[in-house]
Amino acid sequence: MTWVAFLEMLPKLASGAVLTLELLFLSACVGLFLAVPLALARVSKRWWLSLIPRTYIFFFRGTPLLVQLFLVYYGLGQFEAVRESFVWPVLRDAFWCAAITFSLHTAAYISEILRGAIQAVPVGEIEAARAIGMRFHQVYISVILPRAFRMALPAYGNEIILMLKASALASTITLMDLTGTAKTISSINYMPVETFVTAGAFYLAITYVLTHVIRFLERHLHPDRKEPVMIVG
Amino acid sequence: MIDLQGFGALLFAGTQVTLQLALAALVVGLILGLLGATAKLSEHAPVRLLGNGYSTLVRGLPEFLVVLTFYFGATDILMAVASTLFGYDGYIEVSAFAAGTTALGFIFGAYASELFRGAIISIPGGQAEAARALGMTKRQTFFRITLPQVWRIALPGLGNLFMILMKDTALISVVGLEELMRVTAFAVGRTKEPFTLYLTAAVIYLLLTSIASLGLRYLEKRAALGVREALS
Numbered sequence: 001m002t003w004v005a006f007l008e009m010l011p012k013l014a015s016g017a018v019l020t021l022e023l024l025f026l027s028a029c030v031g032l033f034l035a036v037p038l039a040l041a042r043v044s045k046r047w048w049l050s051l052i053p054r055t056y057i058f059f060f061r062g063t064p065l066l067v068q069l070f071l072v073y074y075g076l077g078q079f080e081a082v083r084e085s086f087v088w089p090v091l092r093d094a095f096w097c098a099a100i101t102f103s104l105h106t107a108a109y110i111s112e113i114l115r116g117a118i119q120a121v122p123v124g125e126i127e128a129a130r131a132i133g134m135r136f137h138q139v140y141i142s143v144i145l146p147r148a149f150r151m152a153l154p155a156y157g158n159e160i161i162l163m164l165k166a167s168a169l170a171s172t173i174t175l176m177d178l179t180g181t182a183k184t185i186s187s188i189n190y191m192p193v194e195t196f197v198t199a200g201a202f203y204l205a206i207t208y209v210l211t212h213v214i215r216f217l218e219r220h221l222h223p224d225r226k227e228p229v230m231i232v233g
Numbered sequence: 234m235i236d237l238q239g240f241g242a243l244l245f246a247g248t249q250v251t252l253q254l255a256l257a258a259l260v261v262g263l264i265l266g267l268l269g270a271t272a273k274l275s276e277h278a279p280v281r282l283l284g285n286g287y288s289t290l291v292r293g294l295p296e297f298l299v300v301l302t303f304y305f306g307a308t309d310i311l312m313a314v315a316s317t318l319f320g321y322d323g324y325i326e327v328s329a330f331a332a333g334t335t336a337l338g339f340i341f342g343a344y345a346s347e348l349f350r351g352a353i354i355s356i357p358g359g360q361a362e363a364a365r366a367l368g369m370t371k372r373q374t375f376f377r378i379t380l381p382q383v384w385r386i387a388l389p390g391l392g393n394l395f396m397i398l399m400k401d402t403a404l405i406s407v408v409g410l411e412e413l414m415r416v417t418a419f420a421v422g423r424t425k426e427p428f429t430l431y432l433t434a435a436v437i438y439l440l441l442t443s444i445a446s447l448g449l450r451y452l453e454k455r456a457a458l459g460v461r462e463a464l465s
Contacts, residue, residue: 062442063435064403066414071435074421075428168295172407179298192305196298204293 009185009195016181017202023095023167023177027102028160034107039114040140053111060108065166068105073097073173098170106163113155117148150221157214161207168203178202237433240420244430247416248437254330254402254412258337259395265342270349284346291343296401303336304329304408333405337398344394345387352386353379385456392449396442403438413437 042053060068076082076091090096121144129139171180182199186192237244272284291299307327315321356379364374406414417434421427 059435059439062439064400064414064438066403066406067431067435067438070414070418071428071431075431078426078428165295168297169404171297179295179301182298183301186305193302193309196302196306200290200294200298200302203295203298204290207293 005189005191006194006198009189009198012181012185013178013199013202016176016178016199017206019095019175020164020167020170020177020179021206023098023102023170023175024160024164026099027106027163027167030099030103031106031110031163032156034103035110035114036145038107038111039118042111042115043118057108057112060105061112065101065105066169066172069098069101069169069173072101094170094173094175098167098173098175102163102167102170105166106159109159109162110156113152113159114148116155117152118144120151121147153214153218153221157211157218160214161210164203164206164210237420237430238424238426240416240424240430243416243420244413244433244437247411247413248441250330250410250412251399251402252441254333254337254405254410255395255399257330257334258341258398258402261334261338262341262345262394262398263391265338266345266349269342269346270353273346273350274353288343288346291340292347296340297404297407299340300333300336300404300408303339304332307332307335329405329408329410332408333402333410337401337405340401341394341398345391348387348390348394349383352383355386356382385460388449388453388456392446392453395449396445399441399445400438 038053038056041049042057044050072091073094082088082091091100125143125147126139129143134142167177168179170177171183174180176184178199182195186195189195269284269287272280272287275281275284304327308325311325311327315323315325360378361374364378365371369377402412403414406412406418409415413434417430421430424430
């Protein structure tokens with residue numbers, strides 16, 4: 001590979017990386033937002049309430065993301081009602097379709113992570129909160145959820161990284177994300193291996209930064225785990 | 234019942250290709266996973282580096298990018314190898330099925346090698362020593378003592394990986410293999426009913442993953458036959 005070709009593709013791939021990061025950020029935030037009510041309904045003792053998230057999770061974890069993406073991007077346009085409604089300008093746009101699908105997809109996985117964390121909150125803490133007179137929703141807001149979020153953080157970080165990799169599928173619905181840009185470049189310079197490997201290096205770099213951000217957050221949220229200051233003297 | 238407008242048979246044929254692809258990639262992936270795990274546990278530092286590099290790199294890359302690299306790059310790489318090693322300068326075409334199987338197997342192997350490594354080191358070293366003391370060769374020890382237990386320990390993890398693999402087969406549609414996704418897209422082009430057809434495809438994938446999870450539960454039970462349980 002010539003250095004010129006390599007240097008030429010870098011700025012293009014960088015702008016693709018920006019789109020990838022936008023999609024990732026949106027879906028990680030919206031996914032988390034959707035996952036909280038899903039997880040709460042999932043741990044409910046009323047069977048009909050937990051049935052909704054169960055079905056939702058079963059569908060989104062059991063089918064390929066590509067099918068989900070195509071269902072939203074190509075599928076919804078089948079219905080006259082959708083095409084004439086006010087949401088059509090949004091659903092016609094590939095970017096928003098990808099953002100919506102990724103958010104719904106990752107919400108299913110995040111809600112399972114949150115469910116595990118909620119169920120792992122020590123019973124004694126909940127009993128103690130009830131014993132000092134907290135109401136049920138107060139227990140959730142000030143005891144269970146903060147604890148659960150902290151415990152779920154490492155797994156949430158994993159999910160973000162999985163989502164970063166899954167976001168490469170955005171290129172299948174015409175989006176110029178990192179992978180889409182690499183595909184276009186390789187069809188111009190006829191160097192698929194070199195181009196895809198360079199794009200891969202971008203993904204690895206993003207993963208590297210993300211893991212460190214999450215590790216920093218983890219340390220920040222667990223002040224009790226900070227290493228003791230060594231006193232030299 | 235939803236109307237598939239006569240495309241049911243086509244979808245069925247696509248499902249068969251999807252299954253073939255998943256099983257072929259599973260075989261490739263299990264072999265690569267075992268090789269990767271052996272490399273990671275090797276006594277030689279360069280071999281260890283190779284094994285660790287393989288799983289670290291592949292696990293950090295999007296599956297779709299790996300598939301694209303394999304499909305579009307395989308021809309380039311094979312032709313370069315053929316012309317330098319064998320002096321063959323003709324055109325080599327790689328089929329979508331072959332590229333898909335290798336790519337998915339390559340990805341599966343990277344994750345599986347971590348599972349196998351964990352399973353191998355969790356087996357008490359005394360067992361291998363005992364087998365060696367009884368006069369078994371290294372190869373016999375591996376196949377008779379280590380591998381059957383590795384299978385049991387790694388099985389739940391491998392099951393998860395197989396589910397992911399089944400869903401990843403959809404990616405191969407992008408490089409032109411006539412599997413479930415591809416035939417669905419074809420039917421969509423004819424019927425102009427994308428929602429109905431993609432939803433049908435989704436239900437087929439759900440069926441496949443559900444059947445696979447039932448099969449895995451059976452396999453797990455079978456593999457754990459001789460294991461004592463303290464709590465049950």
